Amino acid sequence: MKDFLRPAQKEIRALAPDITGINRRIFEKPELNFNEHFAADHLCAALEAEGFKVRRGTGRLKTAFEAAWHGGRKAPVIAVLAEYDALPNIGHACGHSMIAAAAFGAATAAKRLLGKNCGTLKVIGTPAEEGGGGKLYMVKGGWFKGVDAAIMTHPANHTRTVARMLAVQELEFQYFGKASHAAAHPELGINALDAVIVLFNGVNAMRQQTPNFSRVHGIVSHGGDAPNIIPEYAAAKFFVRGITMKDFRLMMDKVTACARAAAKATGARLKVVKGGLAYEPFEPNRTMGKIHSAHFRRLGLIESGIPENEEIGSSDIGNLSQVVPCLHPEFAVSDPHIVNHSRDFLKAVCSKRGEENMLKAATAMAATVCALMSDPKLIPAVRKEFAESKRRNG
Numbered sequence: 001m002k003d004f005l006r007p008a009q010k011e012i013r014a015l016a017p018d019i020t021g022i023n024r025r026i027f028e029k030p031e032l033n034f035n036e037h038f039a040a041d042h043l044c045a046a047l048e049a050e051g052f053k054v055r056r057g058t059g060r061l062k063t064a065f066e067a068a069w070h071g072g073r074k075a076p077v078i079a080v081l082a083e084y085d086a087l088p089n090i091g092h093a094c095g096h097s098m099i100a101a102a103a104f105g106a107a108t109a110a111k112r113l114l115g116k117n118c119g120t121l122k123v124i125g126t127p128a129e130e131g132g133g134g135k136l137y138m139v140k141g142g143w144f145k146g147v148d149a150a151i152m153t154h155p156a157n158h159t160r161t162v163a164r165m166l167a168v169q170e171l172e173f174q175y176f177g178k179a180s181h182a183a184a185h186p187e188l189g190i191n192a193l194d195a196v197i198v199l200f201n202g203v204n205a206m207r208q209q210t211p212n213f214s215r216v217h218g219i220v221s222h223g224g225d226a227p228n229i230i231p232e233y234a235a236a237k238f239f240v241r242g243i244t245m246k247d248f249r250l251m252m253d254k255v256t257a258c259a260r261a262a263a264k265a266t267g268a269r270l271k272v273v274k275g276g277l278a279y280e281p282f283e284p285n286r287t288m289g290k291i292h293s294a295h296f297r298r299l300g301l302i303e304s305g306i307p308e309n310e311e312i313g314s315s316d317i318g319n320l321s322q323v324v325p326c327l328h329p330e331f332a333v334s335d336p337h338i339v340n341h342s343r344d345f346l347k348a349v350c351s352k353r354g355e356e357n358m359l360k361a362a363t364a365m366a367a368t369v370c371a372l373m374s375d376p377k378l379i380p381a382v383r384k385e386f387a388e389s390k391r392r393n394g
């Protein structure tokens with residue numbers, strides 16, 4: 001396999017002012033879910049100037065885009081993903097400005113290195129990762145059709161190439177009972193709050209028999225109106241999570257069964273309301289991971305050794321990873337005690353150390369993209385692993 005790391009390093013060094021400039025400019029103009037107009041315009045203009053052909057989204061996905069570079073060959077099609085949405089009140093405390101900047105840098109470097117000697121290289125701009133689930137709608141809308149592999153890179157408090165993420169679905173359980181005087185005629189009421197309490201007890205009893213790494217956590221979203229009224233309406237919101245689709249479906253069934261049992265026990269009527277679409281589990285492609293890890297190591301980005309199943313959340317790239325082989329490495333911009341979505345992490349996003357590691361992450365990604373484009377054995381190996389993991393995890 002041809003070694004692209006040193007040439008990629010040279011390209012990224014030349015592009016460094018542009019890459020850090022993109023990070024700074026998007027950082028200074030934080031935009032929320034599906035409203036990232038400045039960021040999308042800015043990235044599209046930079047990629048267009050570099051020769052990428054830009055297509056913009058419409059409707060809900062107005063701030064989505066695709067920037068494509070068509071090399072001399074039909075295959076493969078490799079996508080570098082850019083996120084650029086910020087968080088409410090706290091701005092770019094998840095560092096998505098860096099994801100966007102690194103995506104621009106990696107794709108530009110790879111394009112300059114490969115020239116016409118490649119398939120199609122795309123930068124796909126995916127809005128609204130923080131709660132909006134932009135990639136869910138993009139997967140449904142066919143934006144990733146024909147893509148052989150996708151890669152992005154995310155700032156974190158540690159460096160790790162291969163990490164999994166949990167599927168998650170929000171569920172609300174609404175119970176409808178019957179109001180009555182709580183002292184004079186409690187026997188005439190049906191207590192909806194009791195149903196919520198039985199639900200929590202049922203879920204807590206169930207925890208011992210759940211698959212490893214599954215999570216279920218909830219709050220009482222309505223608990224009644226006054227202590228002297230038997231609550232006629234009560235509700236609870238839960239997040240249900242699993243590390244594979246098989247585990248996730250099992251958890252959904254178990255939690256819903258607890259909710260039904262609580263209705264039966266109390267006589268309250270149950271209504272189950274799903275909060276939006278489910279995020280599916282993220283399954284990293286280890287074939288891509290191995291190449292990328294070697295690049296991290298040679299660039300002096302030392303992986304933390306945190307196991308792939310630990311310190312994980314959920315992201316909309318999960319849904320993409322169920323249909324396209326994906327990699328979502330993390331690179332350290334802060335010390336381990338400073339976590340994403342905090343004020344200190346916000347400072348790290350424009351720090352000297354943060355931006356140095358962002359450039360290394362862009363270099364590793366560029367070299368990985370070049371390897372995928374130029375080694376004919378790689379994509380079949382990536383695809384084989386993808387098919388096997390689909391069979392195993394359901």
Ligand SMILES: [Zn+2]
Pocket residue numbers: 094130340341
């Ligand atoms: Zn985040």
Ligand SMILES: [Zn+2]
Pocket residue numbers: 094095096129154
């Ligand atoms: Zn994030």
